[in-house]
Amino acid sequence: MKQLLSLLVRDQAGVLNRISGLFLRRGYNIDSITVGKSERPGLSRMTIVLDVEDEKAAEQVKKQLNKQIDVIKVVDLTHRSVVARELALIRVNATMAERAEIDHIIQPFRARILDVGRASVTVEVTGSSEKIDALIELLRPYGIKELARTGLTAFARELDVSAEAEAKSATGA
Structure with a gap:
């Protein structure tokens, strides 16, 4: 678990x-x-x-x-209930012709291209671990040269609905 x-x-x-x-x-x-x-x-x-x-x-x-x-x-x-985010930098093989394709793929993830090299682009994405995993899988066919992830950073939500419900059930309210 x-x-x-x-x-x-x-x-x-x-x-x-x-x-x-x-x-x-x-x-x-x-x-x-x-x-x-x-x-x-x-x-x-x-x-x-x-x-x-x-x-x-x-x-x-x-x-x-x-x-x-x-x-x-x-x-x-x-x-x-938490607010949680992770950051990933993904260097992907990209020919000149593939760059527009990659840009199109990353847009729904609110990711962006940070750096452009001769044969690759570096993409930055933040979000849930699941969102990052999904983007990595979509970029994998292009060839991932490097990948760095920060790990999860999280806070409990200020209005934690699950904790409030738990407290009410414990007090019988």
Whole structure:
């Protein structure tokens, strides 16, 4: 099962290494991890997508993260309504004749060509992982020379309908 976590951590050397080491020791595969400065000085936000066996393992991961001294807050976004995006850069083989074709393919994805070389174009796309996967599959027949993906970055929606419904059912409202 996929687990989506958002962590607020101290912005210090070694924090990423300690957190990824925790997953290594437990044998969990990190599907993606993004880290960057947060809205609070001295703190960074990590978005982690993990592959865990079940709900029990997911709970164990959260408990272990909360024990880490550099972790300020852990939010499990797995079953919540989220705003999530990923960025990908895709360098595709493209002859002069194919460039217009590729431009036509990427338009519905709101992707754009960032760079044009002699024999290739570099496409930038942001969106859900599924959207990016779909565009990659459409570009694959042209020949993908290079591909770089950022991994998922996510927030819980401000008005989380699923969390509100869950809270109402728990209180009997």
